[in-house]
Amino acid sequence: MSVFKSRPALRWLVPSAAAAVVIGGGAAAGTIVANADPALPERSAAQLLVDLQNAKVDGLSGTIVQSADLGLPKIAGLTDEASGTAGLANLVAGSNTARVWYAGEEKARLALVGTAGETDVIRNGADVWFWQSSDNSATHLKVPAGAEHKPQSLPTGVPSTPQDAADAALAAIDDSTKVTTTGAAEVAGRDAYELVLEPRAQQSLVGQVRLAIDAEQHIPLRVDVYAKNATSPAIRVAFQQISFDKPDPQQFVFNPPPGAKVTETDASKLERDAEKAAEQHEKAGAAKLRGGGKAPEVIGEGWASVVTAKLPQAKGKDAEQVDGMLGMLPEKSGTWGSGRLFAGSLFSVLITDDGRVFAGAVAPETLYEAAAKK
Template identity: 65%
Template sequence: MSVFRSRPALRWLVPSAAAVAVIGGGAAAGTIVASADPALPERTAAELLVDLQNADPDGLSGTVVQSSDLGLPGIAGLLGQAAGSGGGLTSLIAGSNTARVWYAGDEKVRLALLGTDGETDVIRNGSDVWVWNSSKNEGTHAKLPADKQDPKSLPTGVPSTPQEAADAALAAIDPSTKVATTGAAEVAGRDAYEMVLTPKDDTSLVGQVRLAVDAVEHIPLRVDVYAKNAVKPAVRVAFEQISFDVPDAEQFTFNPPPGAKVDEAGTVFAPHGAKPDAVKPEARQGADAASEPKVIGKGWTSILTAKLPETPDAVAADAAKAGAEESQMVQSFLNTMPKVSGEWGSGRLLSGALFTVLLTDDGRVFAGAVTPEALYAVA
């Protein structure tokens, strides 16, 4: 079974073109050797990329922990106030999430996001897809249509697995990336090689991405993303515990508990029998087409841009009409973003450890893992 067939909860690694680019010399991959630990044979970065490319375990299960500190205490505080307990989005900015994963082939995958008051599960078993919220005792059951049996069609949850986090980093490998190894590590009780990806472009806010690759099964056990000049990772996705035994079939069999409410959604991603691509891009016109997000550039310094349906002033005005509490929340959010201006116009800037967002007064938004100056230039 090819490693390049994406899994819904465990997405394996390295587009073949990226691996060829690195191994061919595009990113200086083959000159530094991972050794340091005599218990592990020497492996070059290029060899590790081939290992990642060919990784295809029959099954696994484990506990994944995702932690973040994006340097946005003001935003995290506001989200905490809005959410009450401060979970959900707040923990993605400054906090942690824990999930359990089970994998027994492309058609048997389960991801359980654990919370303080229950868990949310996404389960695929053949063509059946279940999304379950235990705290609400509610769920949705759907069928994958025959032409959408590719596992990548499945929804995924937060946190991502190390595989999914590494996938995004490895997709950025091109001549703008330096690839090296730093020796051996131990993650979740298993020996691993460490690989380091470093952007060469100074406009990128990413200092480096470190991948700990299992020495036997060749999948990433841990991914750390560092901001420039940082000594601690801003984002970590790692297995806390992992087993490569194939999980029992019962892990993928979902039986709703008594009193549960389960909606039958028909076929996933094809409501009322319509195909997702029934509306062709050229048929989209007017404001809808203009507001669709676009990506400028590529790799580490790509920038996402879009036209918002409302300007920041209009959003604040609508919130004021809705009530004092909502108005205060919107205004507090805007106040966390200092005012900026230039030849491009004026607006507000949100700066984190790994990303920058520019919200212009005329309703445009620009975002990327780049410096503010890079956004100003595009704006």
């Protein structure tokens, strides 16, 4: 269960000379060490990256809590629970809880537990089950021998595991990232080292990303994302409880509850459906461009990058809904024109009156500068 398995490109980070370059902007790999408690041997940032790369466990189970407080305004129909988008509301200002069991690549289970019920993804050999208690429905498929269909996460709106969050954070490491260590931590009753990623770009709203790495098993136990100058994390994904004992095989056996609606499918059908959805999405995108939209572009690099696009003209009820939501956002204007700003502690989105959108993990001023140039 390696954090680097899904991103082989990350292997260049360690233990090569490139690792020494990203750590402290060229500092020797051994000069920056974790100020660990006496019970833990000192580990450099480069050594912790090696630990992450080589981490492998045969089994674990635990409870994961994802919490967020992005400092976003409440927008009716978008970020409020009354709108029926409680999942989104919790992702931007709330918490989610999940249980995880793992006993090898072919035995894994992830369950989201929420007020609306439970949603599970279960892999047991060739059998894969997707189950939702809210409507007592289940989808079952058989994985062909030798196939790589290994479900790693739940549908949209489900919290990531610390491993997934760490994977994304590590993918952002480049020469614009300062990598250090800071002390030891205790997560879910286990000793851990802390690896700290800090953007060098002044425009970035991200202050630090802190990874707590298990001192013995070397997997991420917690990932915290801090806004600049903040003392508490805007996003936290952490194990609340964890055991590295191999789970009972019965944890991966799923029997549909009485009355459940079961849909039988196969991996090849899912692939065809995914390809069809991608094709439809591509056609829809082309239609939007014909309607006045513009494909997204990236301005800048790394932590200071800004994504921009031209929106197609909304019509009818869609236009009314869009105008209603935008009307709740504060008005902004400048040499770039005028528009509305949707901003939180970690990102900003600018929607101009002429249909342009600028977004990034940057301060609004950076969006204004980008808008003035386009």
